[in-house]
Amino acid sequence: MRVHLCLLLVFSLFQAVQSSTISSITASSPLDQNQTLVSPSQIFELGFFMPNGSRKQYVGIWYKNMTPSRVVWVANRDKPLEGTDQSASLVIGRDGNLKLLDGQQSTVWSTNVTAKSNYSAAVLWDSGNLVLQDRSANEMWQSFDEPTDTLLPNMKIRVNLKTGKTQNLVSWKGEDDPSSGSFVLGITSETPPQGFAWNGSSPYWRSGPWDKSKFIGIPIMNSTYLNNYDLQQNIDQGTSYFYFNNHSNSYFGYFFISSEGSIEFVSWKNGWSTFWEAPATTNHCDIYGTCGPFGVCDSLGSTMCRCLKGFKPRSDEEWKRGNWTGGCLRKTELNCQKSARAAASTTVEKDVFGQMKQMKVPDSAEYLLSVADKEGCQSWCQGNCSCLAFSYVDTIGCMVWSRDLLDLQQFSTAGEDLFIRLASADTGKPTLTILIISLSTVSVIMLFGAGTLVCGPSRWREKFRKMKIQRFLRSGVTANKSEELITARKEQKKQDDASKLVVYDLDSIRLATDNFDAKNKLGQGGFGLVYKGKLNDGREIAVKRLSSNSGQGIAEFKNEILLISKLQHRNLMRLFGCCTEGDEKNTNSQEKAKxxxxxxxxxxxxxxxxxxxxxxxxxxxxxxxxxxxxxxxxxxxxxxxxxxxxxxxxxxxxxxxxxxxxxxxxxxxxxxxxxxxxxxxxxxxxxxxxxxxxxxxxxxxxxxxxxxxxxxxxxxxxxxxxxxxxxxxxxxxxxxxxxxxxxxxxxxxxxxxxxxxxxxxxxxxxxxxxxxxxxxxxxxxxxxxxxxxxxxxxxxxLQSCPGIPSTLLWLKEDKILRCISSIQFIFPGIRVYHIEWLE
Missing domain, CATH: 1.10.510.10 (Transferase(Phosphotransferase) domain 1)
Structure with missing residues (x-):
């Protein structure tokens, strides 16, 4: 397991004990190796340091009183001083620039400000920003404009499309080597922009588009407070920049990109801890293009990569070996492509769009500013054969894709709806939606619904039957499609016998539970009692018996039937059968042990x-x-x-x-x-x-x-x-x-x-x-x-009560909980109350 703190360099200064600190660097007060420049509130410190195990010397900025120390900026990262050089200094030159001089008084690093000032001073702010200013305190240069591997609050990463200038984070080459590494983090100039990481010139990670408040390819941003993050884009000027605020100075935190390509947000609370990381060490789907073109990555799936519906692996052999980067190919030619070659008199069926939910949308989207709604987005894509997919996000607008769909990921939470263009032959309508309508309709419906068995009173069966018939007819399936019905019957026969609906009579349930003997009681809930029992075939069951005086049982029992009929999992209860005689309604379970x-x-x-x-x-x-x-x-x-x-x-x-x-x-x-x-x-x-x-x-x-x-x-x-x-x-x-x-x-x-x-x-x-x-x-x-x-x-x-929130008054039997006093706010809109029992 990789411990984050191993990436936070613990460094030693050139001299073991610093003799003094200064508040600014001026022409008459340079920074020597036995000194440090400290911010007003003692948060940041600038000075000379050598990484652990290194014989090279650098000038950098780090958090002053936090252990282990974290270097957030390095001046001479690619031009280190020799560790034996004890005469180096940071000075204000005659031209007003801040310069790093070695022991031979040669310039190793400089701010290169062209506007000269008769008086310059370098100061370190509590934000971690090293600023070179003139006599009037006007900023001539700042370290925030030349970041290394770390993004501090109010520091920006940016791109200017017209000038081609970028301001990115560049990783260290190694944990003990601050020189420029191979990983780069920045933002793209497209609309809407994305956060992007490269390994050399190859894409490595992608955030998904910015939707005016968050990157939609980072699910955690859906559930965190977002008012600290912002991305500004000026399309006319061709500029974009991303930054985050720390308005109340309530925490110490920063983004950085490690020498291994890990992008992390780190914060301090009695020690450094990683709040967010990408690509996550446990999720290879975060790495760009893991599943290749038209492949979908799902870190929680039975296999990590799968092809989009209507596609197949480009190479079965490569996929069997776990190499998915070749991606997938379309199985069937698109109808619109056939139409382009067809004679004018030939009618070709239109393509359809298959919907995928909770998706990280592909890379290389084209943004259609002129399209105002989802219907317009689909219409535009339908009318352009080159359009392979579209997505309409309310906070962005219409995005379409005409190139290979790359870097697709299935999320478990968040994500967007993505509509993929398919030939009608690839819609893959499942045959399991074909239902046999007969006297045994309920059992067949349940069998095909999810392989589970449910039941209810006779009046519910009739409602269930009508509802399913209506849904069946709405699906466009007619009763005279005999071949499909035969197929459905064959599929039914293939089901495991244990999954067939059994409607038990009350006598058999009484026999199995010894007439609901108290010694067989397993527990009690809102419905009534639950009993263990044994059927004639030896299967041990539990019977949920709806109490006749239950105040909540009917609606909840119906809800359970409707719900559990749609679910099947080895760690969820599976229904064997039911009994609906009189007022009895029963389901099943199993016994517990020490x-x-x-x-x-x-x-x-x-x-x-x-x-x-x-x-x-x-x-x-x-x-x-x-x-x-x-x-x-x-x-x-x-x-x-x-x-x-x-x-x-x-x-x-x-x-x-x-x-x-x-x-x-x-x-x-x-x-x-x-x-x-x-x-x-x-x-x-x-x-x-x-x-x-x-x-x-x-x-x-x-x-x-x-x-x-x-x-x-x-x-x-x-x-x-x-x-x-x-x-x-x-x-x-x-x-x-x-x-x-x-x-x-x-x-x-x-x-x-x-x-x-x-x-x-x-x-x-x-x-x-x-x-x-x-x-x-x-x-x-x-x-x-x-x-x-x-x-x-x-x-x-919960019951209502005049004068206090209805959610703060509980009723239990003939007792009531009364709110006595308000204690404190714990988070916005919610107050803690002191309560007591009343007889």
Whole structure:
């Protein structure tokens, strides 16, 4: 694992102890080797230094009081002084320029200002900018205009199309060699501009186009505060520049490009840490053109590269060897190309556009300023045979592509809709959408929906049947397409017998559960009780029995049926069958057992994969909203299954944040923004997952812990142990002698990261997978601000109350939680309240 700090050069000055510091360099006060120039607030320092292990000497700027020191600018990076030269100095010459002189008084480096000044002075500002100014304090030169490998706040990287002048970051050649390396980071002159990195003259990384607030090819910019970043472009003048602000001086941070080509944003908080990195060490898809022309890179896919729909590998042999750079070829000639050769009397079918969601759009876009909307964008592309794809982004406009589609990447979050031009023969309409409409319609529909089995009362079956028939007819498929129906029947017969719908009668369910005997009770939820049982064929099941007095069961049970019929994953519950006699509605699951650490870790991994599927890999994006221990079931091989989708919400497209006036879930598992503001997203599930992880590790409930005489939540308890360096004390004592300390500590740290107050501070499930496997470093967690001090864990139903926010009043049985006082703001728009139980 590469540690970032190894890239932050720890340097030693030429002399071990500096004798003095100065505030400016003037003609009468040069900077000698035993001196440093310091900024007014002691933030930055300029002086002579030698990198570790080097015999060469440089003049540079570094953070003064932060260890390890980080050099952010080097004057003579390509013209070092010999380490034995002890007479070098930084002076103001007779022509007013700042100059570096060696021991022979020869000029090694100079500012080369043409406008001479009778009086010049060099000063170092708290921004890290070295400025040469005249008697009137007018700036004649600044180091910010000649960056090396680091971009500080308010420093710019820029390009001028008319003059050809660029201002880029250039990497060091090595960790101990500040001379110019092979990696260059800059911005392009196209419209809209992109951030771009080159390795020599070859493209190495690309940010995607700028959309007036962010680069759309950097998903993390969708979930971070963006007001500090800006890119200005003047099309008439041909200029573009990018910079970031630190208005309140609330943090120390910078971008830099390493000698290995890694672009990183690094910030200081009790030490240097990397907030963002690209290309990420765990994601080869970030490297430009990994999958070649018309190839799509997906770091979480079963194979990293795949061809676009309608395309095939250029070389099957190369792809089998894992060399995808040759890319893909189109399978079928475009209809518009055929049309160009066809006779005037010949009618040729039009091309179609296949939609791809959550994409990093290709390189080399052409921006159509004159096109005002998506329909116009598609129309323009449809009418131009050279147009291979288009994308309309509201904050950019119409982008089209006429060259090979290169550097495509599939994202798990964020990304844009991309429409690819296809011959109609390559639309690939799936035969599984052909449904057999018969007396057994429900079973066939469920079989073809996702290979799972659902059921409901007879009136729901009728609604389901009508809905599916309508959808079937709308798809343009007619009942007289006998060949397609025969194909569908054949496909049906190929399905595994275990996936066929079985409608059980109530007597068989009673027999399997010993008439719902209390000794077979597995748990209880909002629907009612869950029982274990055994069918006549020996399969062990769990039966969810809808309580007749459940206030939420009907709607949620229907939601679960509709949802789970669309999902299939080894770590999600799979329905064997159902019973709908009378008021009985049932589904299935499996029993739990006492667990070793190896089993617990396997459960955590399985739940992680299940959530990743829901959030990213399933056809419909799903937010569970009620992830907790009782909704994780284990099969006979102790594989975890996520269950109970009664509160889950489904989404299509890229919607990432939802507001609801009806907050429902379980106290202690709900994220702050959801419990207190009704806002939920994938990060709400991540919060619940963090609580779940800590419970699995500790075998403790998430509320009602006694710690030093205080009733604390599990989050607070875990945080106290973490801060005291006693994280392993959280481990369940029953298995305290049989576990991997590093694995447990990684899980605890990841659990604390998942329960951060701000949703943006929590990792998404893609990142969780990498962190859990050790493929990605874990940042330090922040202290949870919101903790619930309660010895009970009520099911939460929010009610309104005059005078206070409706989201701050809970009802439990005949008790009510009353807001007593407001405590503090923890983030914009949300206040913490002190509450008490009322009888």
């Amino acid at each position: 667990l070793s650490w190896a089993m617990r870790f396997r459960i955590i991994q399985g739940v992680t994969r299940g959530l990743l599927y829901l959030h990213r890999d399933s056809y419909l994006r799903v937010i569970h909203r009620d992830l907790k221990v009782s909704n994780i079931h284990l099969d006979e091989e102790m594989n975890p299954k996520i269950s109970d989708f009664g509160l889950a919400r489904m989404f299509e497209g890229t919607q990432v944040l939802v507001n609801t006036s009806k907050v429902a879930g379980t106290f202690g598992y709900m994220s702050p923004e959801y419990a207190m503001g009704g806002m939920f997203s994938e990060k709400s599930d991540v919060y619940s997952f963090g609580v779940l992880m800590l419970e699995i590790i500790s075998s403790k409930k998430n509320t009602g812990l006694d710690y030093l005489g205080q009733h604390l939540s599990l989050l607070t308890y875990a945080w106290h142990l973490w801060c005291e360096g006693r994280g392993l004390d959280l481990m369940d004592e029953a298995i305290a002698n049989a576990f991997s300390p590093s694995e447990v500590m990684r899980c605890i740290q990841l659990g604390l990261l998942c329960v951060q107050d701000h949703a943006t501070d929590r990792p998404n499930m893609s990142a969780v997978v990498l962190m859990l496997s050790g493929q990605s470093d874990l940042p330090e967690p922040k202290q949870p601000t919101i903790t619930f001090h309660s010895s009970t864990t009520p099911e939460v139903h």
